[in-house]
Amino acid sequence: MPLLTADRAASAAVRVQELTRTYDAGGQPVTALDGIDATFVRGTFTAVMGPSGSGKSTLLQTAAGLDRPTSGRVFVGDTEMTRLSEAALTRLRRTKIGFVFQMFNLIGALNVEENITLPLRLSGARPDRRWLAEVTHRVGVTNQLHRRPAELSGGQQQRVAIARALAIRPDVVFADEPTGALDSHTASAVLELLRSIVDDHGQTIIMVTHDPVAASYADRVVTLADGRIVADRNQREAEAVA
Numbered sequence: 001m002p003l004l005t006a007d008r009a010a011s012a013a014v015r016v017q018e019l020t021r022t023y024d025a026g027g028q029p030v031t032a033l034d035g036i037d038a039t040f041v042r043g044t045f046t047a048v049m050g051p052s053g054s055g056k057s058t059l060l061q062t063a064a065g066l067d068r069p070t071s072g073r074v075f076v077g078d079t080e081m082t083r084l085s086e087a088a089l090t091r092l093r094r095t096k097i098g099f100v101f102q103m104f105n106l107i108g109a110l111n112v113e114e115n116i117t118l119p120l121r122l123s124g125a126r127p128d129r130r131w132l133a134e135v136t137h138r139v140g141v142t143n144q145l146h147r148r149p150a151e152l153s154g155g156q157q158q159r160v161a162i163a164r165a166l167a168i169r170p171d172v173v174f175a176d177e178p179t180g181a182l183d184s185h186t187a188s189a190v191l192e193l194l195r196s197i198v199d200d201h202g203q204t205i206i207m208v209t210h211d212p213v214a215a216s217y218a219d220r221v222v223t224l225a226d227g228r229i230v231a232d233r234n235q236r237e238a239e240a241v242a
């Protein structure tokens with residue numbers, strides 16, 4: 001049934017509908033997201049760009065279930081996250097969502113291996129040793145498993161954070177300025193790694209960035225302004241036509 005296969009292949013990893021998020025800033029309402037509709041297809045790499053304050057981090061946080069929207073719906077696969085209780089939301093995040101932060105957010109008291117396997121231990125899942133070996137090899141930290149984060153360079157720490165995000169075999173990885181704290185050489189190595197994870201493993205990545213060079217690694221660039229999508233460009237098709 002080729003139609004079904006094509007349909008499955010193009011299925012949504014994440015879908016947001018009419019997403020709004022209003023903050024109360026000292027009695028003044030601030031609209032961070034103003035009705036966002038977007039579908040992120042499985043196996044694609046999307047960059048979210050836009051000026052400072054346009055709502056990029058808020059979109060990522062609400063789509064990843066780290067923050068609740070004021071209204072609207074978020075689906076991860078077929079699960080509507082916005083309907084879940086706190087406990088169910090935490091469970092879903094721990095089993096289906098990877099997150100990579102600008103400042104790596106590794107735990108200093110744990111070594112590299114312990115950091116990578118922490119989400120698995122938190123979710124109570126049995127570590128898949130083969131997958132963990134593949135992930136650590138893939139991100140190039142196999143020789144640093146017993147070191148502490150402070151003994152690693154920024155680029156190495158971000159590689160560990162990416163391995164940690166992948167350890168649970170997430171449906172989607174959200175990355176908020178993952179190269180923002182790295183020099184350009186190290187940043188391009190990390191971006192190549194993210195690109196290869198999409199190409200070789202069919203992983204879905206949604207990445208916030210200010211940097212057009214970082215965005216050029218993505219298949220698609222969604223641009224926000226004032227909490228709305230003002231541009232949505234598919235770079236792969238553009239390249240194929242060019």
Ligand SMILES: Nc1ncnc2c1ncn2[C@@H]1O[C@H](COP(=O)(O)OP(=O)(O)OP(=O)(O)O)[C@@H](O)[C@H]1O
Nearest residue numbers: 023024025030032051052053054055056057058059
């Ligand atoms: N906790 C909060 N309380 C009040 N206002 C907030 C809060 N978080 C974000 N905002 C406001 O919501 C809007 C969107 O913020 P957001 O951090 O999502 O933007 P951004 O595009 O990620 O910005 P940057 O590129 O500077 O990180 C801004 O006006 C911001 O001031």
